[in-house]
Amino acid sequence: MGYFDSLSKMVKESGLTLKEIADKCGDYGVNINPSYISKLQTTRQAPASDEVNIALAKVCKADVDNFRYEAFIEKSPEFLKDFIDKNLRIIRKMSEFYIDTNYENDIPSSISEKTKNFSDYEMVNFIYEEYLLLSHLETDYEAALETKETIKMFDDSMEPRIPKDTLLTVDDSEVNNGDIVFVILTDGSFLIRKYIEIQQKDFTNKIGLISENRWYSSSTIDKHEIKTLRKVKSMTLPI
Structure with a gap:
């Protein structure tokens, strides 16, 4: 989805106005104004600092680590973006094959539907949890x-x-x-x-x-x- 789209999505789903979000960020020690958030949404502004991103995600009750990941990718050089993208596409294909060969009946299609709109960060976490489940390993x-x-x-x-x-x-x-x-x-x-x-x-x-x-x-x-x-x-x- 990307950093800017993720921000717009979580702002919309929060049900808060930009002013309310900006005011609530103050509770986390971050002082920003509504116009700054608006510029971030329309990509007229480089991704915010990690401190601001954490506050925005918390105020909007979104996944903090996922949003921080999106910001990191947006700021990364192109060669690193390409490298990560290629590896994530391989991971997605491998996960599809693994789930198809280890689950029966209509479960693979239901998992595919569930993961269709996952961000890259969410997908990697999901795959990790599924592999642990399928191999019956104890995480602790x-x-x-x-x-x-x-x-x-x-x-x-x-x-x-x-x-x-x-x-x-x-x-x-x-x-x-x-x-x-x-x-x-x-x-x-x-x-x-x-x-x-x-x-x-x-x-x-x-x-x-x-x-x-x-x-x-x-x-x-x-x-x-x-x-x-x-x-x-x-x-x-x-x-």
Whole structure:
């Protein structure tokens, strides 16, 4: 849609006059006048500052991050606009294919109708959420572990020993050398690997996380990089 069209749309949908919007922006520490907003709507003015855009979106009860994204794109050089546009078109096509092959009946067409008028920012967020839903991944494993002890094997890094989608029972019992563990690292990433204690003198605080699948790399990490560590106790294979 673009920055200027997005502004006009959210102003119209707010039901407020330009004077009312300008006055309410003062509540967010931004002082502008109605004529400035009018110029923004008709593209006679360069996109506003980030501070002003945030205030405008909040006053109009619009999506703040989406509007800020539109402003960023409008201010970007042409080569960056072209690069982002090409990648977003690829993402949209990939999402259509993914949804068509993973949903049944009339669901793909209903999703297509739903996303038809999405902005690029809204589309990327939607795709991210759908991929998580379709692959049954937990977005917050730590929160999940507080309420349940079962997680799903999310990749094939431990095949053939643990096939993808296997249900794993985990707990916080003592982890020993050679155990299979579920690890959340301080950078937010998570792994299911074989736990190996490294006894060498120069590796006192390090452990090995070993993959069964040769196409995945194993790693050696410092113990302080581990945020959460759970022992895999049992597994249930899907039928």
